[in-house]
Amino acid sequence: xxxxxxxxxxxxxxxxxESEVKRMAHPxxxxxxxxxxxxxxxxxxxxxxRLSIIDLHTGHQPLTNEDGTIWIIFNGEIYNFKELRKDxxxxxxxxxxxxxTETIVHLYEEYGTECVKKLRGxxxxxxxxDRHKKLFCARDRFxxxxxxxxxxxxxxxxxxxxKNILQADDVSREIDINVMDYYLTYGYTPIDETIYKKIxxxxxxxxxxIKAGGEPVIKRYWDINFEPDDSITEDEWCELIENKLxxxxxxxxxxxxxxxxxxxxxxxxxxxxxxxxxxSEQPIKTFSIGFKEAAFNELPYARDVAAMYKTDHHExxxxxxxxELLPKLVSAYDEPFADSSAIPTYYVSKFAREYVTVxxxxxxxxxxxxxxxxxxxxxxxxxxxxxxxAISKNVFGALHRAIPAKVKGKGITYYLSRPKDSVSxxxxxxxxxxxEKLYKPNIWDAIKxxxxxxxxxxxxxxxxxxxxxxxxxxxxxxxxxxxxxxxKVDRVSMQNSLExxxxxxxxxxxxxxxxxxxxxxxxxxxxxxxLKKAMRKYLPDSILFHKKxxxxxxxxxxxxxxxxxxxxxxLMSKNSPLYEFLEPTYVKKIIHDHQTGMRDFNFxxxxxxxxxxxxxxxxxx
Numbered sequence: 001x002x003x004x005x006x007x008x009x010x011x012x013x014x015x016x017x018e019s020e021v022k023r024m025a026h027p028x029x030x031x032x033x034x035x036x037x038x039x040x041x042x043x044x045x046x047x048x049x050r051l052s053i054i055d056l057h058t059g060h061q062p063l064t065n066e067d068g069t070i071w072i073i074f075n076g077e078i079y080n081f082k083e084l085r086k087d088x089x090x091x092x093x094x095x096x097x098x099x100x101t102e103t104i105v106h107l108y109e110e111y112g113t114e115c116v117k118k119l120r121g122x123x124x125x126x127x128x129x130d131r132h133k134k135l136f137c138a139r140d141r142f143x144x145x146x147x148x149x150x151x152x153x154x155x156x157x158x159x160x161x162x163k164n165i166l167q168a169d170d171v172s173r174e175i176d177i178n179v180m181d182y183y184l185t186y187g188y189t190p191i192d193e194t195i196y197k198k199i200x201x202x203x204x205x206x207x208x209x210i211k212a213g214g215e216p217v218i219k220r221y222w223d224i225n226f227e228p229d230d231s232i233t234e235d236e237w238c239e240l241i242e243n244k245l246x247x248x249x250x251x252x253x254x255x256x257x258x259x260x261x262x263x264x265x266x267x268x269x270x271x272x273x274x275x276x277x278x279x280s281e282q283p284i285k286t287f288s289i290g291f292k293e294a295a296f297n298e299l300p301y302a303r304d305v306a307a308m309y310k311t312d313h314h315e316x317x318x319x320x321x322x323x324e325l326l327p328k329l330v331s332a333y334d335e336p337f338a339d340s341s342a343i344p345t346y347y348v349s350k351f352a353r354e355y356v357t358v359x360x361x362x363x364x365x366x367x368x369x370x371x372x373x374x375x376x377x378x379x380x381x382x383x384x385x386x387x388x389x390a391i392s393k394n395v396f397g398a399l400h401r402a403i404p405a406k407v408k409g410k411g412i413t414y415y416l417s418r419p420k421d422s423v424s425x426x427x428x429x430x431x432x433x434x435x436e437k438l439y440k441p442n443i444w445d446a447i448k449x450x451x452x453x454x455x456x457x458x459x460x461x462x463x464x465x466x467x468x469x470x471x472x473x474x475x476x477x478x479x480x481x482x483x484x485x486x487x488k489v490d491r492v493s494m495q496n497s498l499e500x501x502x503x504x505x506x507x508x509x510x511x512x513x514x515x516x517x518x519x520x521x522x523x524x525x526x527x528x529x530x531l532k533k534a535m536r537k538y539l540p541d542s543i544l545f546h547k548k549x550x551x552x553x554x555x556x557x558x559x560x561x562x563x564x565x566x567x568x569x570x571l572m573s574k575n576s577p578l579y580e581f582l583e584p585t586y587v588k589k590i591i592h593d594h595q596t597g598m599r600d601f602n603f604x605x606x607x608x609x610x611x612x613x614x615x616x617x618x619x620x621x
Contacts, residue, residue, distance in 0.1 A: 002031060002032045002048060002049055002050045002051055002061070002073075002074065002075045002160075003025070003028035003030075003031030003032045003048070003049040003075060003159075003160040003161070003164075003494070004046070004047065004048055004049075004073040004074070004075050004124065004125070004126060004158075004159065004160050005021065005024040005025050005028070005046075005047045005048075005157075005158065005159035005160065005164035005165075006021065006024075006044070006045055006046040006047060006073065006126055006135075006157070006158055006159075007020060007021065007024070007044070007045050007155055007156070007157050007158075007168065008043065008044050008045075008135050008155060008156040008210065008212060009043040009044075009154060009155045009212070010043075010153075010154055010155060010156075010212045010213040011043060011154065011212075012042065012043055012212055013043075014042070014043045015042060015043070016040050016041075016042070016043060016044060016045035017040075017045075018038055018040055018045075020045060020168070021038050021040070021045040021046065021047040022038065022047065023167045023168075024047055024157075024159060024164045024165070024167045024168060025038075025047035025048070025049055025164070026167070027161070027163040027164065027167060028049050028159070028160060028161055028163065028164060029049060030494060030495050030496070030497055031049050031051060031075070031160060031161075031494045031497070032048070032049025032050040032051050032497075033049075033051065033497050034050050034051055035048075035049070035050035035060060036048060036049050036050065037050070037060055037061050037062055037073075038062070039062040039071050039073075039128070041071075041128070041130065043212060044128050044135070046062050046071065046073045046126065046128060047073070047164075048061040048062055048073045051357070051494075051497055051499060061073050061074065061101060063097070063099070063101050063102055063105060064105070065105050065106065065109055066093075066094055068130075069129070069130045069131050070105055070108060070109060070127060070128070070129055070130070070131075071127065071128045071130070072101060072104055072105050072108075072125060072126070072127045072128075073125065073126055074100075074101045074104060074123065074124075074125040075123065075124045075125065075145050075160050076121060076122045076123030076124060076125070076140065076144075076145045077100060077121050077122060077123075077252075077499070077501065078100035078103060078104065078119050078120065078121040078123065079120050079121045079251035079252060079254070079506075080118075080119070080120040080121070080251070081099075081100035081103040081121075084103050084107060084118060084119075085103050085106075088103065088106045088107065088110060091110060093106040093109065093110070100121070104119070104123075104125060104127075105127070107119075108127055108129075108136070113136060113207055113209065113219075114221075116138045116207060116221050117221055117222070119140075120251070120506065120507065120508065121140065122140045122142075122144035122145050122501070122502065122505075123138065123139070123140045123145055124137075124138070124139050124140070124145040124146060124147040124160060124202075125137065125138055126158060132211075133211055133212065134209055134210065134211045135156070135209070135210050135211075136207065136208075136209050137149070137158065137202060137207065137208040137209075137210075138202075138206070138207045138208070138221075139202045139203070139204055139205070139206060139207075140204065140205070141204055141205045141222045141507045141510075142204050142205075142364070142477070142481065142482060142486065142502075142505045142507070142510070143191075143203070143204030143205075143481075143482035143483075143486055144486050144490065144502055144505060145160075145490065146160055146161065146201070146487070146490060147160070147201065147202040148160070148161065148162050148164070148165060148194065148199055148200070148201055148202075149165075149199070149200055149201075149202060149208070149216075150165045150168075150171060150198055150199050150200070151198075151216065152172075152198065155168075156210050156216070157171070161334055161491075162194060162196070162199055162334035162335060163334055165199055166334075166621075171198070171199075172196070172197065172198045173196055173618070173621075174196065174197045174198065175195060175196065175197070175618075176193065176194075176195060176196065176197040177443060177446055177447055177581075178447055178450060178452075179193050179194065179195050180195065180336070180581065180611075181435065181447045181451070181452050182452040182455065183195070183335075183336045183338065183607075183611070184429060184430050184435060184438070184452075184607065184611075185428050185429060185430060185431075185432075185435065185451075185452035185453065186428060186429060186452065186479070186480075186484075187337070187338030187339055187429050187484065187603075187607055188336075188337055188338065188339070188480075188483045188484045188487065189335055189336070189337075189483060190455060190479075190483065191203055191204075191478060191479060191482060191483055194334075194335055195335040195336060195614075196335070202218070203218075203220075204482050205220055205221055205222040205223065206218055206219065206220050206221070207219050207221055222507065223464075224464060224474050224477055224478070224510075224514065225464045225514060226464050226465040226467070226470040226473075226474065226514050227514060227515055228467075228470075228515060228516065228517040228518070229515040229516075229517070230517055232515075234520060234530070234533070237516055237520055237530050237534070238530065238533050238534040239534075240512060241512070241513075241530065241531060241534040242534050242535075242537075244506075244508065244509045244512050245271070245275060245503065245504070245509055245534075246275050246278065247506075247508075247509075248503040248504070248506035248508070248509045249272060249275045249276055249279070249360065249503045250279050251503075251506070252360055252501040252503045252506075253276065253279055253280070253360075255357075255358050257356075257357040257358060258285070258355065258356040258357055258358070259285075259356055259357070259358040259359070259360075260284060260285030260286060260287060260312075260352060260355060260356040260358070260359050260360075261273050261276055261284055261285070261286050261287070261311075261359055261360045261361070262286075262287055262288075262348060262352070262359055262360070262361045262362070262500075263286040263287065263288050263302045263305060263306065263311070263313070264288065264298055264301075264302060264362070265288070265298035265299065265300070265301025265302035265303075265304070265305065265543065266298065266301070266362065266543075267362075267365065267371075267528060267531065267532060267535065267539070267543065267544055268362030268363070268364070268365035268366070268371075268504060269361065269362030270301075270302075270305045270362070270535075270539055270543050271362065271365075271531070271535050271538065271539065272360050272361070272362045272503060272504070273286055273305055273306075273309060273311065274305070274308075274309060274535070274538040274539055275538070276360060277309040277310075277311070283309075283310055283311050283312040284309065284311045284312065285311065285312045285314070285352075285355055285356055286302070286305075286306050286311040286312070286313045286314065287313075287314050287315070287348050287351055287352040287355075287359070288302040288303075288306075288313070288314070288315040288316075288348070289315065289316055289317075289318055289344040289347055289348040289351070290302075290315060290316070290317050290318070291317065291318055291553070292317060292319075293557055296553065299315055301542070301543055301546060302315065303315075304540070304542065304543065305539070305543060308539075308540075314351065314352075314355065316347065316348075316351050318343060318344050318347055318553070323558075323563055323566055325343060325346060326609065326610070326613050327613060327617070328346075328495075329342055329343070329346065329492070329610075330610065330613045330614050330617055331617065332346075332491045332492055332495045333487070333491050335614065336607075336610055336611045336614050337484075337487065337488070337491075337610060338429060338603070338606055338607035338610050338611075339484050339485075339488050340553040340555055340602075340603070340606045341488065341553060342488050342491075342492055343553055344553065345488055345489060345492050345493075346492040346495065346496070349492050349493040349495070349496040349498045349500075350496045352496075352498055353496045353497060353498045356498075357497075357498065357499060358498070358499045358500075358501060359493070359498060359499070359500050359501070360500075360501050360502075360503055361489060361500050361501070361502055362504060363481075363485050363486065363489060363502050363504065363505065364481065364485075364502055364504035364505040364510075365504050365528065365531065366476075366527075366528075367473055367476045367477050367480075367481045368473070368477075368504065368505075368509075368510055368513040369513065369516075369521050369527070369528040369530065369531045370469050370472075370473055370518070370521040370522045370527055370528065371527045371528045371531075372476070372527070373527075374472070375469055375472055375473075375522055375527060376522060376524075376525050376527065378468060378472060428453070429603055429604060429607050430604060430607070431453075432451050432453060435451075436448070437583065437586050438582055438583060438586050438587070439581065439582060439583065440581060440582065440583055443581050443582075456475060456479060459474075459475055459478055459479065460475055463475070467518055469518045469521065469522055470518060486502070489502075516530060532544045532545070555602035555603075555605070555606055558602075559594060559595075559602055559605055560594075560595060564595070567591065567605060567609070568591070570609055570612055570613075571587055571588075571591060571605070571608055571609065571612065572588065572591070576612055577612065577615035577616055577618075577619060578608060578611060578612050578615065580615075582608075587608060590604055590605065590608075591605065
């Protein structure tokens with residue numbers, strides 16, 4: 001696991017200096033505290049920071065092929081590299097190291113840009129092909145590892161984090177107001193864009209090729225396709241799930257450094273720990289974070305799993321004072337990011353790093369097996385709302401406007417007033433009618449014809465299935481999973497020099513899940529039905545069927561007590577940079593309604609606090 005960055009100048013006479021690339025690499029020492037390396041060749045410069053995981057002594061990068069014509073910098077892990085290496089050696093390729101990185105070099109020599117299709121793992125990498133004077137870049141299928149890039153008239157810049165690119169001279173920091181609207185709608189930025197107009201993300205399952213002076217050629221090499229197979233029985237699905245997940249987990253337990261697991265007490269992380277225990281003679285090291293507030297504390301469930309599998313268990317409690325972490329989180333994410341569970345994720349990563357260098361996590365189970373509450377919610381709304389969209393809009397829209405904010409049911413009337421293909425509305429922070437009041441008039445006028453909801457609705461319309469639950473799963477995998485869940489874990493785990501592996505998102509396991517019919521995923525109000533059944537031989541019902549808590553933070557309570565003054569000092573200040581874009585009176589209304597108990601607006605308040613701190617840091621940079 002590492003951090004990468006680089007620059008390709010379009011003027012072939014330009015000589016990249018090591019100081020340029022070192023300056024880009026310096027801010028991501030946390031991604032690679034063990035080693036650094038650079039490749040300079042006229043107008044191309046590659047930079048690398050290493051966190052040593054496999055082949056500790058010969059895994060230095062940038063790494064080259066036999067004749068020095070292919071150079072790679074690689075961030076990630078390839079879990080099938082030993083099998084690939086055997087095939088490549090049989091074809092005559094000679095290896096100098098025992099790393100997965102060198103396998104990619106020889107795969108590229110053998111298969112060109114098609115090499116990515118053979119990789120099973122998580123990755124972001126860049127290959128300089130000196131023979132053809134081109135840069136070839138790729139990102140893994142689900143976007144577990146990040147890849148950012150920037151193009152202007154003279155150069156192409158890239159890096160594992162935005163801060164790599166911002167270190168280069170004369171990089172535009174212009175804010176994209178449409179991306180800010182997306183952030184306020186969903187709490188994160190879109191799949192291929194960032195808050196900076198000129199800095200982009202390479203999408204998951206995509207490659208990028210560029211030559212000096214040319215336009216980048218971006219291609220998709222893998223996709224999400226739902227093809228339910230009704231010929232397989234329920235019991236057969238359970239066996240297939242168990243065997244493929246075991247395989248994915250065993251592959252991810254290969255490491256030359258200490259390894260453990262995050263354990264929340266939910267079904268996904270508990271399943272990972274249970275199956276890890278099948279492959280280890282030593283107790284698995286497990287790490288959990290909890291809260292004093294019982295409604296948010298899953299530590300008792302985590303302890304039950306730890307006791308069942310006799311893990312070497314470690315846990316800590318997160319306190320309200322954790323809000324002091326906000327500036328560090330803003331710096332870690334580089335752009336607005338409103339998932340407050342970044343707080344416990346940061347602390348559990350920091351805690352785990354005291355004992356291990358690699359952890360396995362349970363991320364991905366909710367997306368692959370329809371585990372979120374909004375799946376049955378959307379299913380019921382569409383099932384019971386038989387009115388045409390035009391009538392629903394008028395009837396339920398009028399109800400929504402008439403119902404006072406403190407009355408239960410106001411939220412559901414908004415969802416019922418939306419078009420039936422607008423399921424993205426179920427997972428918004430600020431919905432469209434709220435944002436119209438939140439923005440200053442000139443800002444709203446600039447974005448109102450392109451509201452953020454339309455982005456997700458276009459993804460829904462282009463989806464691979466007409467099945468509602470499949471549609472929502474696909475939408476979540478293409479947006480929420482990559483831009484919230486995986487982004488959250490990558491940034492704060494790597495901030496603490498900890499590698500997080502995600503076995504549930506093994507692409508072969510995911511492809512298996514795409515074939516499972518909806519009736520086996522969502523049964524009535526029961527989510528993840530088939531996964532729970534598959535894991536019943538490993539986990540008790542108390543783990544499989546307790547009410548889903550997620551990795552939430554008790555902000556609702558904190559903002560009314562310990563953090564009340566902090567919230568008011570930040571958001572009620574006339575000097576807040578928020579008010580260049582937002583109406584102070586509406587922000588104050590949000591705070592008032594939360595404090596008086598009319599509504600639970602803790603997610604909205606955290607979204608505004610994070611944006612306020614990000615804008616403050618922009619002023620200072």
